Amino acid sequence: MNVLSLDQLSIRYKLVVLLGLSLGLGLLVSSLVALYSTFAAERQSSLRALHQIAAITSENMRAALAFHDAQSADKMLAALHTNPHIHYAFVENEHGQLLSQYLAPAMPASAAKAWQARIKPLMAPQAGVHEGMERTHHYVLYPITLDDTHLGTLALLADNDAMYAKMRSFMWLQGGASLLIFASLLLLSWRLQLIFTRPMLQLLASMRRIGHSKDYTATLGTLRTDEFGELYRGFNAMLHEIRQRDELLSRLATTDALTGLANRGHALETLQAMATRAQRKHESMGVILLDVDHFKQVNDQHGHPAGDQVLQEIARILQAGIRTYDLAARYGGEEFLLLCDGADLATTTEIAERIRASVASHRFVLAQGPQLQVTVSLGLHVGSARADAAMALIEAADQALYRAKQAGRNRVESA
Known part of the structure; x- marks a missing residue:
C-alpha cells in the first residue's frame, strides 16, 4: 500500500498540514500546562x-487528650463519618499511645494499620504539621x-476521589x-492558505500554459507589491529575455553556408x-584556432571550387574530431575555431593533435581528379x-597559431 508522503502533497495541503500540526501541538x-496547573490547584x-x-x-x-478521655475522643472522631472521603x-497522646481511631467502612483494617505504621516516624512532637499526597x-x-x-x-x-x-x-x-478551537483554527488556516497559495498556483498555471504553447509574448499582470509581486515581475523579465x-x-543565421559549421557570430555567442559557465563553475575551457597551410596555393593552382571542397572536407574532419558538446565554427576564410567546453590543457591538446593528424593523413580527392x-x-x-x-581567449590562441606557422606549420602550439 502506497503511503502519500508530505513531498507529494500540493503546497496548499502542505500548509494546512503544517498549520494543523502546529495548532495541534x-x-x-x-492543555497539558492547564491540566498540570489544575492538578496542582x-x-x-x-x-x-x-x-x-x-x-x-x-x-x-484538646480536652479529651488532657484528661485522657478516650470516650470523648471516639465521639469526636466518629463525627468524621459525615465526610465520605x-x-x-x-x-495519639503525648507518649505516642493510641487514644482513639475512626475507620470508615471502605477502609480495610489491615490497610489502616499498615498506613499507621508507615507514618509513625513522622509523628514526633517536634515534627510539626505534616501533609502529603499519594x-x-x-x-x-x-x-x-x-x-x-x-x-x-x-x-x-x-481519598483523592x-x-x-x-x-x-x-x-x-x-x-x-x-x-472546538482546533476545528475552528483549522478552518481558518484553510482560508488563510488560499491567500498565500493562490498567487503561486496562478503563476504555476501560467508557466505550464506558456511552456505548452511556447508563446513567450504573454505577460502576467499583477498589482502586488510583496514577494509574490517580485516573483511575477521576475517571471515577466525572464519571458522578455527569452523573446529577445x-x-x-531569428535574425542571425547560425550556420556557415559552405561548410555547415557554426558561423563566426554564433561561435562568438557560444564563446x-x-x-560565463566556466567562470561560474570555476572551470577552464579550451580555444583552438586552426588555419589551413598554403591555402592560397590550392585556390591559385586548382581553382576556388577545389578550395571550397578542401574546406568542406576539413569541416567534416573537425566535426568528427571534437566532442559532442564542443563547437566547431568557420571563423573566416580558411580559419576555423574550436571551442572545447570545460576542457583542460591535456584534453584541448589531445583534440588539436587528433585533428592535425587526421587532416595530414587525409587524401583530398578533387572533382577534377588530382589528389x-x-x-x-x-x-x-x-x-x-x-x-x-572572452575575445582574449581567441587572441591568445591566435598568437599561438602565429608561432605554429613560424615554426614550420603542420603543428600545434599552446599559448
Whole structure:
C-alpha cells in the first residue's frame, strides 16, 4: 500500500498540514500546562480542606487528650463519618499511645494499620504539621498543643476521589474546548492558505500554459507589491529575455553556408556562454584556432571550387574530431575555431593533435581528379575569462597559431 508522503502533497495541503500540526501541538502543550496547573490547584485545595478539618478536630480534641478521655475522643472522631472521603483517623497522646481511631467502612483494617505504621516516624512532637499526597490518598498529621505543651497528634487520611472527579470533568471540558478551537483554527488556516497559495498556483498555471504553447509574448499582470509581486515581475523579465533571444536567433543565421559549421557570430555567442559557465563553475575551457597551410596555393593552382571542397572536407574532419558538446565554427576564410567546453590543457591538446593528424593523413580527392595533401596549423589556449573579455581567449590562441606557422606549420602550439 502506497503511503502519500508530505513531498507529494500540493503546497496548499502542505500548509494546512503544517498549520494543523502546529495548532495541534500548541493546543496539546497548553492543555497539558492547564491540566498540570489544575492538578496542582486541586491538590492544594484537597490538602487545605483536610488541614481545616484537622484544625477544627484538634481544637475539640484538646480536652479529651488532657484528661485522657478516650470516650470523648471516639465521639469526636466518629463525627468524621459525615465526610465520605475521610477513610481513617486516629489520635495519639503525648507518649505516642493510641487514644482513639475512626475507620470508615471502605477502609480495610489491615490497610489502616499498615498506613499507621508507615507514618509513625513522622509523628514526633517536634515534627510539626505534616501533609502529603499519594496516588489514591492524601493525609494530614496535626500536632495538638496546649500552652506550648504537646498533648498528642491527630492523623487524618482521605481519598483523592473528589480531586480526580474534578480533574476528569476538567479534562472533558478542556478536551471539548480544544477540539472546538482546533476545528475552528483549522478552518481558518484553510482560508488563510488560499491567500498565500493562490498567487503561486496562478503563476504555476501560467508557466505550464506558456511552456505548452511556447508563446513567450504573454505577460502576467499583477498589482502586488510583496514577494509574490517580485516573483511575477521576475517571471515577466525572464519571458522578455527569452523573446529577445528568439528575436536575435531569428535574425542571425547560425550556420556557415559552405561548410555547415557554426558561423563566426554564433561561435562568438557560444564563446561568451561557455566563458560565463566556466567562470561560474570555476572551470577552464579550451580555444583552438586552426588555419589551413598554403591555402592560397590550392585556390591559385586548382581553382576556388577545389578550395571550397578542401574546406568542406576539413569541416567534416573537425566535426568528427571534437566532442559532442564542443563547437566547431568557420571563423573566416580558411580559419576555423574550436571551442572545447570545460576542457583542460591535456584534453584541448589531445583534440588539436587528433585533428592535425587526421587532416595530414587525409587524401583530398578533387572533382577534377588530382589528389591533394593538405596540412593545418593550430594554436590553442586554455583558461577562463568573463564573458565581456572572452575575445582574449581567441587572441591568445591566435598568437599561438602565429608561432605554429613560424615554426614550420603542420603543428600545434599552446599559448
